[in-house]
Amino acid sequence: MSVIARMLDTAPRPGGAAGLRVLSASGQLGNGIPEPALRAGLARAPHVIGCDMGSVDPGPAYLGAGRMATSEAVTLRDLRLVIHGARQCRVPLLIGSAGTAGAAPHVAQVLDLVRRIAREDGLSLTLAVIHADIDAAWLKGMVAAQRVRAIGAAIPPLTAEEIDASAHIVGQMGTEAFLRALALEPDIILAGRACDTAIFAAVPLLLGYPAGPATHMAKIIECTSLCCLPGGRDAMLGTLHGDSFELESMNPARAATPVSVAAHSLYEQADPLAVQEPEGTLHVASARFEAIDARRVRVSGATWEAARQPTIKLEGAAPCGERAVALAATADPAVIANRDLITEGVARAVREILPDAAFDLRFRAYGAGATGLYPGAATALPEPGEVFFLIECVAAAADIAKAVVGVAKQSMLHFGFPGRLSTGGNLAFPFTPPEIGAGPAYRFSVYHVTECDDLEAHFPVELVTV
């Protein structure tokens, strides 16, 4: 009997006194799952175990390059822990946003690690692998039909050129894809890019739980114990009763309180009151949070509004050249005071030496406001005693980028300016060589929402036995 058939036989349905236990084992699989809390969660006999592996937080490089943000060693460790944990409990394991970004190469890398674990540990496993790569031709058609919109003002409307420039484009799948995969009764679902909530809401929906509370619970537990005081990465148990659910961290040192859980709705959300999913919208404005005891909370009242028009959130990354950096510092008050004049002069000098090269050269003066994204962030900063310069170049070729930062650092070292005293050099280099090739640079080329009339066609499921 498959673990899913067994779950369908034994798991409580809505309204049952015991509740459906959903264990969130990791919000960032591959960064090191804390083992004591995972063990405590497994001891509670969950009906399903979920893990999120992905995020856009680390930036476009991972999606663009097809690389995981986590190390192979720790990812292997974490996968081994949850695979064995799910087998021990004889329950399904759902993993979403495989390999950080959830495109084809990320899914393939995680599948390879699962194969290695199966081989080394003598396991036989059936996986339902759900792909999340978006077909470029279809997407161009949707752009042409004006059915794609940007998610924010920082990115322009999507074009066919940007689609072609992208190394990878993925769509965030919702529960629809997980439900199709569950129907195949695998031991493990390994999903490409997925909505965090879909990983944890799919089994409750399969069992007939109402979508509002099920999705709200999923939204909170997908970050494991981050909704607690103090927040952390320990496994989190959600127990769903139907109209309400209970939350408990599997680390006894972490407390879920009504305010800590409500506050989690703010985290990384542009709108704390409404969460958009492919199949609809979760509304949490009417949610109630009550303490059960000092470290457990009961939540109820969230509602679900099914979408008239299903949508897919798209993420794409494009290469934009090769990056090189040079690192240097100054402790000279005159250099610090004249830093803008110096860097502008150096930029001109580099352009004179390399007149035909296409490159993008930037100077960042750390200690003097380089961290601020907004113009107002740099006001009222005290004049620094020392400044760290990050000289950065992005160019079409790695040797050009390195040449540019090399010329820039040398020019900056000896740059003359009015009032200069220390003619030995303007800069202190922390090591040699101070120029470092930083590899390909990427940017998010796609961060848009497309309408979609047939979600099933875009997230194909494949059964794999290892």
Place this chain on the structure above:
Amino acid sequence: MSAPSRRLVDLAQVIRSKNAGPLHLTLDIMFPDAATYGIAVQSPALSRAAIAALYAVDPATVEVIPFAAANAIKVVMDRPVIAGSPGDTDVYGAQQHRPLLGVVL
């Protein structure tokens, strides 16, 4: 007896920034209780216009969302650069809260 402090750093429990996706930055200001939250939510120092002036951006790119259930005020701002693109300074957006530290309600 001195008057109670009106400095945001003395009243708030959490003052943080983070991306909400690569196109938006959010500022979360959380208070220890409903009374303190009530003072903050009525203060002009945390209005859309005041936040826009503090960060020197167009008020049309700023939204202030009070969230009473968490005794919190959320601010959502357009990012001037897409997270992680060349020219970005803070890929996670986690160090953009500093201007709030000087706010007096």
